[in-house]
Amino acid sequence: MSFNSSENSKRIAKNTLLLYGRMLFMMLISLYTSRVVLNALGVEDYGIYNVVGGVVAMFTVISGSLSAAISRFLTFELGKNDMVQLKKVFSTSVIIQFILALIVFVLIETIGLWFLNNKLVIPECRMTAANWVFQLSIATFVLGLMNAPYTAAVIAHEKMSAFAYLGILDAAEKLAIALLVAWTSTDKLILYAILMCSTSLLGIVIYRFYCKRKFEECSFHLVFDKTVLKGMFGFAGWNFIGASSAILRDQGGNIIINLFCGPTVNAARGIALQVNGAVSGFASNFMTALNPQITKSYASGDHEYLMKLIFQGSRLSFYMLLFFSVPIWASTHYILVLWLKLVPAHSVFFIQLILLYTMLEALSTPLITAMLATGKIRNYQIIVGGTQMLNLPLSYLFLRFGAEPEAVLIIAIFISQVCLAERLILLCRMINLPSVDFLKKVYLNVMVVMAMSCFFPLLLSHYLEESFLSLVIISMLSILTTGIVVFYIGFRDKERQFAIEKIKILKSKFFGR
Helix, strand or coil, X not given: CCCCHHHHHXXXXXXXXXXXXXXXXXXXXXXXXXXXXXXXXXXXXXXXHXXXXXXXXXXXXXXXXXXXXXXXXXXXXXXXXXXXXXXXXXXXXXXXXXXXXXXXXXXXXXXXXXXXXXXXXXXXXXXXXXXXXXXHXXXXXXXXXXXXXXXXXXXXXXXXXXXXHHHHHHHHXXXXXXXXXXXXXXXXHHHHHHHHHHHHHHHHHHHHHHHHHHCCCCCCCCCCCHHHHHHHHHHHHHHHHHHHHHHHHHHHHHHHHHHHHCHHHHHHHHHHHHHHHHHHHHHHHHHHHHHHHHHHHHHHXXXXXXXXXXXXXXXXXXXXXXXXXXXXXXCHHHHHHHHHCCCCCCHHHHHXXXXXXXHHHHCCHHHHHHHHHHCCCHHHHHHHHHHHCCHXXXXXXXXXCCCCCCHHHHHHHXXXXXXXXXXXXXXXXXXXXXXXXXXXXXXHHHHHHHHHHHHHHHHHHHHCCCCHHHHHHHHHHHHHHHHHHHHHHHCCHHHHHHHHXXXXXXXXXXXXX
16 A cells, blocks of 8 residues: 555544534634624625625635536645645646636626626615625635635645644634624624625635745746646536536535525525534545545555545544534524524424434435545536436425425425445446445434434433433433444444444553543
8 A cells, every 4th residue: 555544544643633623613713703703794784794795605616617627636736645746736826716716806806796786586675785795705706716725725735733823813803803893883784794804814824824834836937837727627627517517516506596595594504504514514524635545556556555535534424414414403593592592493393404414414425525636526416416417406496486495405405315326336337436335334323313313302302302402411321322323333343343442542541541
């Protein structure tokens, strides 16, 4: 093996722990910040901020495909340990992002601005504030495009400590912004947008300073390597289909909800996304630490280690989400009352559905990373991306004929499972993924674990009245039940032994021998 599996596993574990520390801090701040911002802005302005930002985010379909290409090519060259080519890839990516930023700016300021002022459902008295939010969102978005090569470099080098500290700084800044907005007497929505843009600008400056000091390849040179350009644009061109389908599913669904239901329901969806972001961060941080290893193991030809990472990554990311989702599912309404006080209609069902959707999507994340590592993505993106694009027309039809707004997420859940089946079939051919084994050892396993983990907490929540005591009891039961089921049914033998060893170490540290 060209890869030392033991050392790589230790690196993944260390990076995951660093990212967990970051996530715990950020989650607490994010949840409190959401409450402050919602109460400061009000339901309507909070919904306006989410939907207007969503219009700008629609244009990430253009940037998302190239950003994925940058991350893949940097990580791949690191796996091959080719510094000359790595420098070419980085400098080329900076040039590409600059050109892309100009194109996106023109498109948003024309098509996006027209859509904002002529199609979105926004009260006339708030149109000026909505346009302020729009312009500041554009600035934030364009700056983020220019920063993509630098964030990709940090992740590719697996320097998760820097990634963690910068994330904590960002969360602290957002808390300060929320408190300032709550105290001010000016237009809170406009001030909030200005301050959020300023936070993004500061983060970009810090990232660039760090990368230029730490990574040899992060010094820009005017390089036009036709081979690199062709490879990155070819990769990005096909990845455009997948990126566009994801944007149309997420932000397109948000806009359709606005057209049929108005900004107050957008606020409910925004709250659901906040909860989902706090919970899903635990799995996404794990995958952030794991993804470079998947790409590097493919680049080195270590097929056995690649398969191990895919199978473990899918199961463990699902279980991480399950630990936090079960108590939230069982007590969603009461948690929202404690957290927000002001609970927008539809928030409860939105949260429950979006957590389920994120858990199911977590199964596909290692598969997607492995697919991107191959660079051969044309057929994959045509089939899977084409299927995902059905989200938008189906959501429109269901809402057009009177369905509840939650139908948008139910459709997304169904299509995500169709896409998972397509990924397994395609990756079986692309990288010899044993798809039948994946269904038995991963998919069937997590379904059984989820059903057994949810049964008693959901049953108990049906009989207990809402109160802080019942929340504590249900949460403790949820964690205990999920832990036992995951340990005895979800884990493989080696994972169980590893967990036991770590528990013994912790026990000896805190209680002695």
